[in-house]
Amino acid sequence: MDFYQGKVLKIDLSAGTAIVEPLNMEWAELYIGGKGLMLRYLWELTEPGLDPWSPDNPFIVATGPFAGTNVSTCSRVVIGGKSPASGTMLDSYMGGSFGSILKFAGYDMVIVQGLAPQLSTILIKDDVVTLAPCPAYTGMKTSEIEAALRADFDAKMTAISIGPAGESKLPWACISNDQYHKAGRGGTGALLGSKNVKAIAVAGTGKVTVGDAKAFLDDIERMDADYILTDDNYWVHEEGTPILVGITSGAGCQPVRNFSEGTNPDVENIDSEAFQKIRVKKRACYQCTLACRNFHRVEGAEGEGPEYETIALCGANVGVGDIDALMKFNIECDEWGLDTISTGNVLGLAMDMTEKGIHDFGVRFGDLDAYLKVPEQLATRSGIGAELAMGAKALAEKHGCPELAMHSKNLEMPGYDPRGSFGMSIAYASSDRGGCHMRSFPIGVEVVEGSMPADTLDSSKVVWNIDFQNHYAFKFCGIWCDFWAIDYDQMTQLMKHLWKRDVTEDELKVVGERVWNLGRLYNLREGTEKKDDFVPKAMLEKPFTTGVSAGKVIGSERFAKVMDEYYATRGWDENAVPTEDKLRQLGIDVRL
Numbered sequence: 001m002d003f004y005q006g007k008v009l010k011i012d013l014s015a016g017t018a019i020v021e022p023l024n025m026e027w028a029e030l031y032i033g034g035k036g037l038m039l040r041y042l043w044e045l046t047e048p049g050l051d052p053w054s055p056d057n058p059f060i061v062a063t064g065p066f067a068g069t070n071v072s073t074c075s076r077v078v079i080g081g082k083s084p085a086s087g088t089m090l091d092s093y094m095g096g097s098f099g100s101i102l103k104f105a106g107y108d109m110v111i112v113q114g115l116a117p118q119l120s121t122i123l124i125k126d127d128v129v130t131l132a133p134c135p136a137y138t139g140m141k142t143s144e145i146e147a148a149l150r151a152d153f154d155a156k157m158t159a160i161s162i163g164p165a166g167e168s169k170l171p172w173a174c175i176s177n178d179q180y181h182k183a184g185r186g187g188t189g190a191l192l193g194s195k196n197v198k199a200i201a202v203a204g205t206g207k208v209t210v211g212d213a214k215a216f217l218d219d220i221e222r223m224d225a226d227y228i229l230t231d232d233n234y235w236v237h238e239e240g241t242p243i244l245v246g247i248t249s250g251a252g253c254q255p256v257r258n259f260s261e262g263t264n265p266d267v268e269n270i271d272s273e274a275f276q277k278i279r280v281k282k283r284a285c286y287q288c289t290l291a292c293r294n295f296h297r298v299e300g301a302e303g304e305g306p307e308y309e310t311i312a313l314c315g316a317n318v319g320v321g322d323i324d325a326l327m328k329f330n331i332e333c334d335e336w337g338l339d340t341i342s343t344g345n346v347l348g349l350a351m352d353m354t355e356k357g358i359h360d361f362g363v364r365f366g367d368l369d370a371y372l373k374v375p376e377q378l379a380t381r382s383g384i385g386a387e388l389a390m391g392a393k394a395l396a397e398k399h400g401c402p403e404l405a406m407h408s409k410n411l412e413m414p415g416y417d418p419r420g421s422f423g424m425s426i427a428y429a430s431s432d433r434g435g436c437h438m439r440s441f442p443i444g445v446e447v448v449e450g451s452m453p454a455d456t457l458d459s460s461k462v463v464w465n466i467d468f469q470n471h472y473a474f475k476f477c478g479i480w481c482d483f484w485a486i487d488y489d490q491m492t493q494l495m496k497h498l499w500k501r502d503v504t505e506d507e508l509k510v511v512g513e514r515v516w517n518l519g520r521l522y523n524l525r526e527g528t529e530k531k532d533d534f535v536p537k538a539m540l541e542k543p544f545t546t547g548v549s550a551g552k553v554i555g556s557e558r559f560a561k562v563m564d565e566y567y568a569t570r571g572w573d574e575n576a577v578p579t580e581d582k583l584r585q586l587g588i589d590v591r592l
C-alpha cells in the first residue's frame with residue numbers, strides 16, 4: 001500500500017494485549033490521516049459522555065500519510081482523545097521524529113486504552129510490542145527518561161514521554177518527543193499518565209512506499225525550492241516565533257499581567273532581537289528543511305526555546321521581563337512536562353488574585369524567586385502547585401472571581417488578546433478544543449499583514465475564520481507544520497501522489513469542512529453547548545488603557561451577533577448544531 005502502512009496498533013493495558021488491525025481505508029479516504037482519522041476513530045471507540053479520566057478514554061497517536069517520506073515538515077503526529085483539561089475533543093500536534101519512525105515500524109496509528117497495573121513503558125520494535133513495568137523511571141524528567149530508554153531499550157529509538165507532571169495527572173501536562181518537541185495543549189501528558197504509561201518508545205527498520213518514487217521525489221525537490229526555501233520563509237529559520245513578541249506588543253494584543261493590558265513595557269528585554277543575542281544553535285524536526293528550532297544560553301541554563309507563546313504567557317503575562325529567568329522557567333517547564341500556555345495563565349491569575357487581595361498565593365507579578373519554583377510545584381502538586389493544579393477556571397471560581405480566569409471551554413488562552421485583534425474573538429469562541437490559536441489565526445491578517453482592520457468584527461471576519469478553520473482542518477489531516485504556509489494548490493500537488501489522480505482544491509475544502517463538522521458533532525455529543533462558545537467578558541467589554549488598542553472594545557452584543565452569523569454561515573441551526581442537510585452534503589457517516 002503506497003504511503004499508508006495499512007496498520008493500526010491497538011494496545012489494551014488492562015488486558016496486557018497488543019493487536020494489529022487493518023487501517024480502515026474507507027475512513028482514510030474520507031478523513032486522510034492526522035486530525036480527521038484520529039477523530040473518526042475517537043468517535044467510534046468511545047461511548048457518549050465518557051469520563052476523560054476513564055481507562056476507556058483512548059490515547060491516540062496518528063500520523064499523516066506523508067510521514068516517513070521526505071515531504072518537508074510531515075514527520076509530525078497528532079495526539080488525540082477526549083481532553084482531560086476541557087472535556088472536548090483533543091488534538092495536539094508535535095514535531096520531532098516519532099511520526100516517521102512509527103511508520104518505519106509499520107504503523108499508521110497507535111491506540112492505547114486501559115490501565116497498566118504499575119508505571120510502565122510501551123516498547124515497539126517493528127512487530128514486537130512489549131509492555132514493560134518501569135518503577136525505576138518514576139519521577140524522571142523528560143531528558144532523563146529519553147536517555148534511560150536509549151540505554152535500556154534501543155540506542156536508535158525515539159519516544160513520546162511524560163515528565164512528573166504527567167505522572168501527577170496535572171490537567172495541562174504535555175507529551176515530549178526528542179526532548180524539545182511538545183504536544184502541549186489539552187492535557188496529552190495527563191491522559192497518558194492516567195493510564196500509568198511513562199513513555200511509548202519506537203524503533204523501526206521498515207520503509208514507506210510512494211508509488212512512482214522518481215516523480216514523487218522530483219516534485220518534492222521542486223516544491224522545497226519553490227515554496228519552502230524562499231526569501232518569504234526565511235524569517236521562520238532566522239527568527240522563528242519570537243518574531244511575534246515585538247509585533248503583538250506593538251499591536252496591543254500581547255497578554256500582560258493576567259491579560260489586564262495588551263502592551264508589554266518590558267518588550268525589548270525579551271523580544272526576537274534579545275533572543276538572537278543569546279542564540280547558540282539551531283535544529284530541525286526529522287524531515288524538515290525549514291529548521292526553526294532555536295537554542296539559547298544564559299548563565300546556568302541552555303535549552304531550546306522559548307517559543308512566542310511561552311514568552312508571552314510565562315513572561316509578559318506574569319510580569320517577567322528578565323530573559324535569564326524566562327529561559328530557566330522555560331527549561332523547567334520542559335523538564336517537568338508542562339504546557340507553558342496554561343502554566344502562564346494560571347500563574348498570572350494567581351498573581352492577579354494576590355495583588356488584588358483576593359487570596360494570597362505568595363507570588364506577585366515579577367517576583368522571580370517565587371516564579372522559578374512554580375514548574376516543580378505544579379508538576380508535583382506541592383506548595384501553591386497543589387491548588388493551582390485546579391486550572392484557571394476552577395481556581396477563579398473557588399475564590400469568587402470567575403471573571404479573572406482567561407479561558408474558553410476550560411482551556412486557558414494563548415498569547416493574542418482579541419482587544420488588539422478583534423477577529424481572534426471568533427477564533428477562540430468557535431475553536432473545537434477551547435482557547436486555541438491553531439484553528440484560525442486572524443492575527444496574521446489583522447496585525448502582521450494589516451490586510452484587514454484589527455478593530456472591526458463583521459461578516460467578513462466570520463467568513464475569513466471559517467475558511468481558515470477548514471483549511472487548517474485539512475492541513476492537520478496531512479499534518480504539515482504551521483510554519484509552512486502551505487495553500488490548497490500546493491496541497492493538491494502532493495495529494496495527487498496519494499490519490500494517484502488529479503485533485504481539485506474544492507475536494508480538499510470539502511474534507512476540511514467534513515473534519516471540522518465531525519469535531520463539532522463530537523463536542524456536542526460530549527455535552528458542549530452553544531453557550532460554551534465564548535470568550536471572557538473582559539475581552540469583550542473592558543478596554544485596555546495603554547498602547548494602540550487602548551479604549552477599543554468589541555462589545556458583547558456585537559460578538560453575539562457575529563457568532564450567530566458564524567453558525568448560519570456554517571450551515572448549523574439556531575442551537576449551533578450542524579443540520580442534517582449539511583452532514584449529508586459533507587458525507588459524514590455518524591449522527592448524534
Ligand code: SF4
Binds near residue numbers: 073095
Ligand atoms: S518548521 Fe520547525 S516546528 Fe515545523 S517541522 Fe520544521 S523544525 Fe519542526
